[in-house]
Amino acid sequence: MSRFSVRRLAAMKPYIPGEQPQDRKYIKLNTNECPYPPSPRVLEVINNNELSSLKLYPDPEAKVLREALAEYYGVKPSQVMVGNGSDEILAFFFMAFCDEEKKVAFPDITYGFYKVFAKLFGVDALQIPLREDFSIDVKDYIGIDRNIVIANPNAPTGLYLPLEDIERILRSNPDHLVLIDEAYIDFGGRSSIELLPKYDNLLICGTFSKSRALAGARLGYSIGTPEAIEDLNKIKFSFNPYNVNRLTLLAGKAAIEDREYFEDCRAKVIATREDTARRLKSLGFELTDSKANFLFARHPKLSGEECYLKLKEGGILVRYFDEPRTRDYVRITMGTPEEMKELMTYNNIDRCIEVQ
Amino acid sequence: MSRFSVRRLAAMKPYIPGEQPQDRKYIKLNTNECPYPPSPRVLEVINNNELSSLKLYPDPEAKVLREALAEYYGVKPSQVMVGNGSDEILAFFFMAFCDEEKKVAFPDITYGFYKVFAKLFGVDALQIPLREDFSIDVKDYIGIDRNIVIANPNAPTGLYLPLEDIERILRSNPDHLVLIDEAYIDFGGRSSIELLPKYDNLLICGTFSKSRALAGARLGYSIGTPEAIEDLNKIKFSFNPYNVNRLTLLAGKAAIEDREYFEDCRAKVIATREDTARRLKSLGFELTDSKANFLFARHPKLSGEECYLKLKEGGILVRYFDEPRTRDYVRITMGTPEEMKELMTYNNIDRCIEVQ
Numbered sequence: 001m002s003r004f005s006v007r008r009l010a011a012m013k014p015y016i017p018g019e020q021p022q023d024r025k026y027i028k029l030n031t032n033e034c035p036y037p038p039s040p041r042v043l044e045v046i047n048n049n050e051l052s053s054l055k056l057y058p059d060p061e062a063k064v065l066r067e068a069l070a071e072y073y074g075v076k077p078s079q080v081m082v083g084n085g086s087d088e089i090l091a092f093f094f095m096a097f098c099d100e101e102k103k104v105a106f107p108d109i110t111y112g113f114y115k116v117f118a119k120l121f122g123v124d125a126l127q128i129p130l131r132e133d134f135s136i137d138v139k140d141y142i143g144i145d146r147n148i149v150i151a152n153p154n155a156p157t158g159l160y161l162p163l164e165d166i167e168r169i170l171r172s173n174p175d176h177l178v179l180i181d182e183a184y185i186d187f188g189g190r191s192s193i194e195l196l197p198k199y200d201n202l203l204i205c206g207t208f209s210k211s212r213a214l215a216g217a218r219l220g221y222s223i224g225t226p227e228a229i230e231d232l233n234k235i236k237f238s239f240n241p242y243n244v245n246r247l248t249l250l251a252g253k254a255a256i257e258d259r260e261y262f263e264d265c266r267a268k269v270i271a272t273r274e275d276t277a278r279r280l281k282s283l284g285f286e287l288t289d290s291k292a293n294f295l296f297a298r299h300p301k302l303s304g305e306e307c308y309l310k311l312k313e314g315g316i317l318v319r320y321f322d323e324p325r326t327r328d329y330v331r332i333t334m335g336t337p338e339e340m341k342e343l344m345t346y347n348n349i350d351r352c353i354e355v356q
Numbered sequence: 357m358s359r360f361s362v363r364r365l366a367a368m369k370p371y372i373p374g375e376q377p378q379d380r381k382y383i384k385l386n387t388n389e390c391p392y393p394p395s396p397r398v399l400e401v402i403n404n405n406e407l408s409s410l411k412l413y414p415d416p417e418a419k420v421l422r423e424a425l426a427e428y429y430g431v432k433p434s435q436v437m438v439g440n441g442s443d444e445i446l447a448f449f450f451m452a453f454c455d456e457e458k459k460v461a462f463p464d465i466t467y468g469f470y471k472v473f474a475k476l477f478g479v480d481a482l483q484i485p486l487r488e489d490f491s492i493d494v495k496d497y498i499g500i501d502r503n504i505v506i507a508n509p510n511a512p513t514g515l516y517l518p519l520e521d522i523e524r525i526l527r528s529n530p531d532h533l534v535l536i537d538e539a540y541i542d543f544g545g546r547s548s549i550e551l552l553p554k555y556d557n558l559l560i561c562g563t564f565s566k567s568r569a570l571a572g573a574r575l576g577y578s579i580g581t582p583e584a585i586e587d588l589n590k591i592k593f594s595f596n597p598y599n600v601n602r603l604t605l606l607a608g609k610a611a612i613e614d615r616e617y618f619e620d621c622r623a624k625v626i627a628t629r630e631d632t633a634r635r636l637k638s639l640g641f642e643l644t645d646s647k648a649n650f651l652f653a654r655h656p657k658l659s660g661e662e663c664y665l666k667l668k669e670g671g672i673l674v675r676y677f678d679e680p681r682t683r684d685y686v687r688i689t690m691g692t693p694e695e696m697k698e699l700m701t702y703n704n705i706d707r708c709i710e711v712q
Contacts, residue, residue: 001583001586001587001590002556002581002583002584002586002587003531003583004453004458004503004531004532004533004557004584004587005452005453005587006451006452006453006454006455006457006458007455007457008455009452009587009590009591012590012591012594013594014590014592014593014594014597015593015594015597016593017413017416017593017597017598018413020413020415020416028412031413033411033412033413034411035411036411037407037408037409037410037411038407038408038410038411042407042410043404043407043408046402046407046603048399051393051394051398051399051402052393052394052399053393053572054393054394054398054569054570054571054572054573054607055389055390055391055392055393055394055569055570055571055572056384056387056389056571056572057373057374057376057387057389057565057571057572058572058574059376060373060376084440084574084596084599084601085596085598085599087595087596087597087598088595088596091595091596095362095476096361096362096365097360097361097362098362099362099363099364101362101363102360102362116594117594117595119594120451120591120594120595147360175359175360176360177360200358201360209413213410213411214410214411215410215411215412215413215598216409216410216411216412216413216414216601216602216603217410217601217602217603218414218440218598218599218600218601225358227357227358227359228358228360230357230358231357231358231360231361231365234357234365234368234370235365235368235476236370237370237371237372237373238368238369238370238371238472238473238475238476239443239444239447239476240440240441240443240444240447241370241371241373241443242373242441242443242571242574243440243441243444243574244574245440245572245573245574245601245603245604246572246573247402247572247573247601247603248601251410
């Protein structure tokens with residue numbers, strides 16, 4: 001730390017991204033990326049003409065992309081904004097809607113970035129414990145005097161909260177925003193977007209990093225009432241008006257328009273998840289009922305760290321979270337069927353157990 | 357505004373980017389972009405293989421790009437960080453180094469975003485008036501109890517502050533950071549980077565949007581002591597670890613390595629500036645001594661707004677700033693020689709004056 005930094009910098013606890021070791025080639029099942037490349041249309045739209053146009057700033061309104069998103073999700077363009085990944089959208093949410101008075105609540109086990117943002121922006125964050133089985137007890141969120149952030153499906157558990165439960169939370173907190181982070185919604189849940197006409201305190205965010213295979217392009221979006229989106233835009237235009245680059249604007253539009261490719265990819269990922277879950281269970285693993293593109297698994301005979309280390313030795317990266325309630329588990333991103341076969345071979349998962 | 361926004365949102369005054377009207381084709385001389393496309397190497401490195409790899413997150417450390425920047429600028433990689441445009445770097449500067457206690461100062465006429473950030477992050481900002489001729493009076497910056505931000509060359513005046521003056525400011529403010537924003541340094545000034553070994557309170561930021569023709573890719577950088585860079589990184593990893601996308605990481609490296617193309621581009625822009633300045637003067641325009649890729653010009657016979665409107669009618673976009681001290685001026689980005697010829701034709705600049 002330099003002697004020039006502000007006092008609260010010392011207290012910040014930055015997010016730790018999944019590792020990207022360069023020492024050898026790994027099968028990467030640790031950051032919930034898509035195992036398939038982006039839509040072929042993405043490759044088509046990024047041509048030499050567009051690369052030459054990189055000399056020009058992107059459209060700060062992201063008009064064309066927002067229109068494509070609005071059409072896909074059945075809302076108005078004024079209900080959509082886009083960001084440099086959904087992490088930026090989440091940061092803007094904290095900046096626009098949370099402060100000393102407007103506090104926030106989220107589950108104790110969820111996407112690790114929520115508490116990083118709370119710390120960064122000095123917002124009081126109530127971390128509500130999940131039940132023993134990692135499910136959300138909706139009663140804990142009824143009429144609490146705070147904004148609420150819920151990842152649905154949740155990470156790293158993959159558990160999905162039905163819309164009826166989200167409605168109960170929305171109804172009982174009419175004066176606070178409920179942000180539903182739908183990073184993984186395409187792998188098995190119903191989007192809360194359909195609730196928007198009924199609840200003006202609902203805000204949704206999503207990402208192109210998972211089901212749209214564009215983690216490297218950085219694209220997130222938020223969908224809500226025009227008023228809430230206007231607030232987010234005010235932050236965006238006070239922070240970084242050109243926050244989404246030209247090529248990502250193009251890639252995002254191409255990806256959202258190629259519905260067939262998208263449906264094919266997510267169907268494959270879901271099939272891989274169901275197949276992998278079955279195989280892991282037959283090896284004695286216990287799994288949560290994940291509706292995401294990853295599985296959250298533990299084995300009675302070994303800790304999360306042991307499993308992680310042994311798989312890494314075998315050339316496979318998974319993620320484990322060294323926290324009291326999650327350290328028995330590993331989170332395994334769904335790769336291609338070939339990659340999952342590799343995971344299952346004697347030298348990998350099986351060996352993890354046998355050497356105990 | 358929604359009823360959920362934080363109180364201080366109402367007081368924020370977002371930055372207004374240069375207009376991008378879609379009603380017809382304009383010659384765009386309003387946002388200081390480069391008139392030439394990025395290096396051909398940028399087009400080469402963004403190939404189908406890299407587009408397929410968009411499914412993977414970018415390197416949050418931006419290691420390869422930071423190494424290329426470090427080599428180019430003769431510093432260590434630990435002295436370099438990169439952002440989603442230099443706007444994001446500037447935002448991180450305010451977040452890491454400015455708060456209620458650590459205030460900031462900058463000229464009254466400069467890049468309009470500094471005061472937007474001060475408002476956004478609730479930082480007391482002293483706007484120090486430039487002299488009548490828009491030059492900085494260094495005496496105003498001696499031993500002031502604040503961080504200091506100076507765009508060098510300044511915008512929209514293009515005036516360059518010699519390094520001796522920057523040294524005086526650095527020496528007299530040893531306990532505060534002096535951020536030199538070098539967005540336009542490649543068009544005629546000496547970079548303050550050479551002062552880094554002598555002053556640990558110096559921080560520099562720069563952009564690929566101007567001299568590197570990558571405004572659409574969004575890439576900025578900061579260079580300073582390893583300690584200050586570590587502070588900026590702490591903010592980055594608390595805000596958006598994957599802040600620079602994969603293709604921009606590649607494009608940036610290719611652009612910084614193609615020194616020949618870079619030298620050629622900037623020489624052409626400088627030649628165009630000198631030529632255009634001469635022509636404008638012969639038409640009665642008064643100009644500041646711009647060392648940037650734009651000219652700041654006024655004509656005794658017409659206001660900035662009139663000049664802007666008449667040029668827009670003629671299909672040419674320039675920018676004017678409707679503030680007390682600058683509203684007589686227009687800021688004209690240097691285009692290609694052909695575009696500047698268009699600007700000079702009877703239907704454009706000449707006509708602006710004649711119809712008065």
